Amino acid sequence: MHRFFISPDCINNTNNTAIIDKEQSKHIDKVLRIKKGEKILCFDGLGKEYIVKLIDKTNGCFIGEIINAEISNNDPKLDLRLIQGIAKGEKMDTIIQKAVEIGVSSFYPVITDYTVVKLDESKAQNRIQRWQSIAIEACKQSRRSVVPPINRVIKLYDLLHDIKSENIIMLYENEKTISLNDILKNNKNKYKEKPLYILIGPEGGFSEKETKMALEQGAVLAGLGKRILRTETAAIVALGATMYEFGELD
Amino acid sequence: MHRFFISPDCINNTNNTAIIDKEQSKHIDKVLRIKKGEKILCFDGLGKEYIVKLIDKTNGCFIGEIINAEISNNDPKLDLRLIQGIAKGEKMDTIIQKAVEIGVSSFYPVITDYTVVKLDESKAQNRIQRWQSIAIEACKQSRRSVVPPINRVIKLYDLLHDIKSENIIMLYENEKTISLNDILKNNKNKYKEKPLYILIGPEGGFSEKETKMALEQGAVLAGLGKRILRTETAAIVALGATMYEFGELD
The missing domain is CATH 2.40.240.20 (Hypothetical PUA domain-like; domain 1)
Known part of the structure; x- marks a missing residue:
């Protein structure tokens, strides 16, 4: 139907x-x-x-x-949120569509030190409307009944300051010791109770200042293995692996 | 560099x-x-x-x-292969790019009962060349050193007959009982030793005849949870989750 x-x-x-x-x-x-x-x-x-x-x-x-x-019971129990450094071109559309299918509960597009895309107030507004439509379409198609809100575009620094959560996993390509796997397995109970944020950088990754501030705010850094994933691949794979780990793909 | x-x-x-x-x-x-x-x-x-x-x-x-x-040691140990029902438009390009980043070792584009795209011999040849270039580019970017071969386009029926493997996981949206998670956890040692094939349908999914034949050839059916994933999302998520399960994202 x-x-x-x-x-x-x-x-x-x-x-x-x-x-x-x-x-x-x-x-x-x-x-x-x-x-x-x-x-x-x-x-x-x-x-x-x-x-x-x-x-x-x-x-x-x-x-x-x-x-x-x-x-409806098609929406996941895990409150998984994506903080995504704004990527170029149509990549954001792809990320939002896939993130909704996989089951994120909300979406935070952020401006980071290495974000290339320039958005003034009105452009940002238009973009959010567009992304929200994509989220609704993805819900229709994937049989979800809760539409994940797309939050307003702000700077990563401000967002980290605002949300004050310890449940932030920052995917960082220079993190060679601790993997997403380690972090999810070690914090499973903690992550089940409160919103869990996955933070992905734009094409250029994160600046040193950003990782420093994220760590100060309680975020943990995690790697995704030896291969360098594009920003949109990293987002889809990290969200998919997290849902998989929490039994939300069962 | x-x-x-x-x-x-x-x-x-x-x-x-x-x-x-x-x-x-x-x-x-x-x-x-x-x-x-x-x-x-x-x-x-x-x-x-x-x-x-x-x-x-x-x-x-x-x-x-x-x-x-x-x-180079950036390529995974797991011999994970993707059999993908040919999808429309640029979706195949996306799937190949992402599959290479994630770490597949080879790629089988197949014609299934519900494949819409029509490819004659010369079109199929061109398409394979194009996909092979995409695979090389994805290796460059993701730091892999082994380029996964793109195999020739054949019918799914013929491929299943040719490869005669018991290590085929067919992602099937009507499979509500057994998940990818169950299958990977229960067959971990077996899958480490021989090539593991992930089989994804095109937009329309698989026909009953195809699932029947796949089961006869030894394939297992697996679901990816309650949300319906597009074919390209299913491919990326299934490959990502498999690599995650086998520690290849650590």
Whole structure:
């Protein structure tokens, strides 16, 4: 069954109906050729999944009757968050799409010392909207029901200062002794209880000042082995391996 | 130090010299502006790494003196191979690039029942050349010294028949009971000794006939959890998790 996103404010719990937005209604109508009377699967982005029967169409929007509502269990229990140094070109799109499929719970795009991409306030706003749409699409496709928020673009220094967490794993290519494997196995119980942050640098990696500050804030450095992974590969592999370690791919 | 690929037949072990091909020589000269007398890092694709001092240039090709040769240890011990149902557009390029970074030892692009891409003999030849170049580039960047061969395009049925291996893990989205985690943990010693094949379907997944035949040939089916991963995400995550499990990311 096809899967659509319905924002929670388009769900009327009193009369059990839901409004599907114009763009998706158009897709339902013109591309998928689904007709009134047929059922679709919807999710609200907050963890609920609905079976909705299309009953009407007004102003280009389908109105649906909610046949069934239930808490979806496709989202992971582990609260895994990705802090990603903004990478060039379409790499960020790829990282967000894959990170959502793998199961991250939120996403922090950060400006680091070696970030090349220049984003002013308005460009950053547009980019976040774009990334949020990609996250919604990835939820649709991967059957997740919780849409991970994309946080505003800030400097890594400020973010580290703001979150004050000890559960930050900074993937660092010069870390040759301690691996992600070591860290996850040694801290499993600790990481289960609170949000776990994976921090990945942009193409140029991290500056010495950044690793120093991260360490001061309680982060741990971890390597990913002998081969040098591109930033997007490192993000996908580190998130995938973490989910694997925590049984979230079982 | 920049890293270049030298085909083994361009290495002269008698007089300790190496010829760098025209394209890379041009890159060395015009883009990187490396001059005669400077040193570069080279690898032969078969596992050896060389420090080469540029001593001359003839017909657009740099000639280098081999200062040092050693067996590189950046390639994994695990002989992990990817059998990938040919996916649409640029996805195959992405999969090959990432698979090489992660450490696969060879790559089998296969036509499955749900493969959409049509490749005649000459198109398939071109595609393999293109994929092989991507593999070489990924080796350069990730510091691997063994270039994984891209095998010729054949049907999955024929490949399964040819390789006759019991070490095939078929990632199958309808497998809800047995996970990749279960299979890797239960077969660790067996998988260390012989080549291990990871089999990933194209966008549409596998047909019933394909899973049946794979099972008959000794393959095992494994799931990757509750979220549906795109074919390229499934490939990267499955390879990454396998390398993680075998300590190849340590």
